[in-house]
Amino acid sequence: MASVIVNFELCGRDVEVLVQPMTTLQSVLRSQLGYTATKEGCRQGGCGSCTVLVDGEPMLSCLLPVEDVAGRRVVTLEGITPIDGLHPIQEAFLESNGFQCGYCTPGMVMVAKALLDHDPRPSREAIAGAISGNLCRCTGYQPIIDAIEKAADRLSGSGEQTGGR
Amino acid sequence: MAKLRGTGIAAVNYPTGMNLGGDPSQALIHATTSGSFVVSLSSSDLGQGLRTVIGQIAAEALGVAADEIIIDTADTDTGPHCMGTFASRATHRVGNAVKAAALEARAALFAVAAEDLGVCADEIVTDGHGNLVVAGDPGRSIPIAEMATKAQFVYGRTIAGRGSYMKPKSPVDPETGAMDPDSTEAHACTVAEVEVDTETGQVAVLSIRSAYEVGRQVNPALVRGQIVGGAFMGMAHALYETTEPYYPSPEHKPKDFSEYVLPGPAELPEIDAVVLEIPSSNGPYGVKGVGEMTANSPIPAIVNAIYHACGVRIDDLPVTPEKILRGLGAR
Numbered sequence: 001m002a003s004v005i006v007n008f009e010l011c012g013r014d015v016e017v018l019v020q021p022m023t024t025l026q027s028v029l030r031s032q033l034g035y036t037a038t039k040e041g042c043r044q045g046g047c048g049s050c051t052v053l054v055d056g057e058p059m060l061s062c063l064l065p066v067e068d069v070a071g072r073r074v075v076t077l078e079g080i081t082p083i084d085g086l087h088p089i090q091e092a093f094l095e096s097n098g099f100q101c102g103y104c105t106p107g108m109v110m111v112a113k114a115l116l117d118h119d120p121r122p123s124r125e126a127i128a129g130a131i132s133g134n135l136c137r138c139t140g141y142q143p144i145i146d147a148i149e150k151a152a153d154r155l156s157g158s159g160e161q162t163g164g165r
Numbered sequence: 166m167a168k169l170r171g172t173g174i175a176a177v178n179y180p181t182g183m184n185l186g187g188d189p190s191q192a193l194i195h196a197t198t199s200g201s202f203v204v205s206l207s208s209s210d211l212g213q214g215l216r217t218v219i220g221q222i223a224a225e226a227l228g229v230a231a232d233e234i235i236i237d238t239a240d241t242d243t244g245p246h247c248m249g250t251f252a253s254r255a256t257h258r259v260g261n262a263v264k265a266a267a268l269e270a271r272a273a274l275f276a277v278a279a280e281d282l283g284v285c286a287d288e289i290v291t292d293g294h295g296n297l298v299v300a301g302d303p304g305r306s307i308p309i310a311e312m313a314t315k316a317q318f319v320y321g322r323t324i325a326g327r328g329s330y331m332k333p334k335s336p337v338d339p340e341t342g343a344m345d346p347d348s349t350e351a352h353a354c355t356v357a358e359v360e361v362d363t364e365t366g367q368v369a370v371l372s373i374r375s376a377y378e379v380g381r382q383v384n385p386a387l388v389r390g391q392i393v394g395g396a397f398m399g400m401a402h403a404l405y406e407t408t409e410p411y412y413p414s415p416e417h418k419p420k421d422f423s424e425y426v427l428p429g430p431a432e433l434p435e436i437d438a439v440v441l442e443i444p445s446s447n448g449p450y451g452v453k454g455v456g457e458m459t460a461n462s463p464i465p466a467i468v469n470a471i472y473h474a475c476g477v478r479i480d481d482l483p484v485t486p487e488k489i490l491r492g493l494g495a496r
Contacts (some may be wrong), residue, residue: 027339044419044421044422044423045423046422046423047422054261083289094378097386097387097389097390099212100211100212100214100390100394101211101212102212103212116325127430128429128430128431128433129430129431131429131432132429135422135427135429137398138212138390138394139390139394139397140393140394140395140396140397140398140433140436141397141429141430141433142393142397142433142436143390143393144430145430145433
């Protein structure tokens with residue numbers, strides 16, 4: 001099949017890629033664009049490690065043909081990480097020891113970002129629900145829920161938006 | 166039909182490292198020209214925090230700040246030998262090797278500093294702020310970074326150390342089985358609370374509370390991370406996960422995360438622990454191992470709690486609802 005040109009916004013920049021139809025957003029991010037924060041876990045939508053935000057909603061980039069994001073706004077972990085320092089959600093993960101191997105962390109942080117954008121003060125049950133599609137094999141989830149709760153306290157306490165650069 | 170609650174207890178003695186010993190680990194340390202110390206290892210960090218605790222041990226033994234330590238675990242082809250990161254052995258075995266290497270490197274640093282400062286090496290101390298100081302004469306000092314540069318460019322010397330640790334392999338008496346099985350043992354006891362739904366056979370774990378005796382904690386946050394993560398893994402093994410499903414036949418075994426049964430955050434019980442520190446005699450600064458053991462005692466504690474709750478004794482993991490219902494039916 002002939003390759004197609006796809007344009008979309010990635011972390012605030014306009015990008016244009018030439019891809020075979022049905023190439024996933026995940027593979028375009030990592031292999032063509034060098035945005036490697038988004039991890040490749042199971043490649044079948046079962047682990048959540050590839051989660052990115054599309055128009056503010058968390059989506060599994062491993063199941064998403066890049067044509068489907070044409071004209072849309074994609075934000076990866078790179079997009080919310082300041083040039084210096086860390087995003088408050090990342091800070092909270094660090095302080096709560098919300099990771100060990102770190103493989104699930106980019107997906108967890110993006111899901112947390114989407115959750116807190118919609119619900120600045122979620123209950124622990126709501127946090128657990130939000131990350132229910134994201135597997136972590138190291139932490140037992142408790143420190144991750146702690147981290148998201150801490151980030152919520154901090155972000156809503158200061159009235160600061162969780163918007164990225 | 167009811168929801169029945171029960172409490173179960175289990176304990177574990179966990180021998181650090183390979184049973185019988187004979188599992189060496191080695192480390193090499195050298196100073197860079199800017200006074201950082203590179204610790205070369207073949208031991209891999211799987212996320213448990215090996216690089217962090219090894220950095221702490223190296224910094225403590227060298228007398229420098231932890232951010233002056235660079236841990237290089239890049240390549241098992243070229244690094245000094247390590248038996249591996251398993252059996253909760255790395256902090257103990259690799260830590261011992263790193264401590265030995267750090268002390269040798271420290272002696273090399275002090276030897277060249279003694280020459281430079283015109284004193285005996287045993288008159289020099291580190292001040293905790295990156296300087297080598299003549300004891301009792303704080304005016305005579307030199308920054309470690311400057312000394313590392315001078316060692317190489319003025320004196321033509323290396324600042325390096327080698328370290329190795331192995332508990333010699335114990336022979337086993339074929340007649341009596343007598344042996345020296347381990348180097349040090351950590352201990353734990355877990356109390357689990359469960360609720361068994363006698364209509365569905367579902368088990369909910371309400372809490373997993375443990376006491377751990379793990380020797381000296383190099384990094385309490387990482388110890389807690391191991392304990393909480395391990396408790397969840399133990400629960401997963403007790404109730405959900407298996408690589409050998411029996412039903413209906415092996416061809417139906419799970420192939421991916423949509424078929425392999427994993428608990429998620431919704432199944433998270435209350436997990437808590439207290440940690441006791443009784444230093445080991447042979448670990449670096451008294452450490453033992455805390456890793457694998459954290460997933461051990463939760464499993465029998467949960468199975469015992471199920472028995473306490475509903476009188477069904479399960480001896481085949483995982484404890485599926487079907488096994489509970491069959492057990493209840495047989496009573």
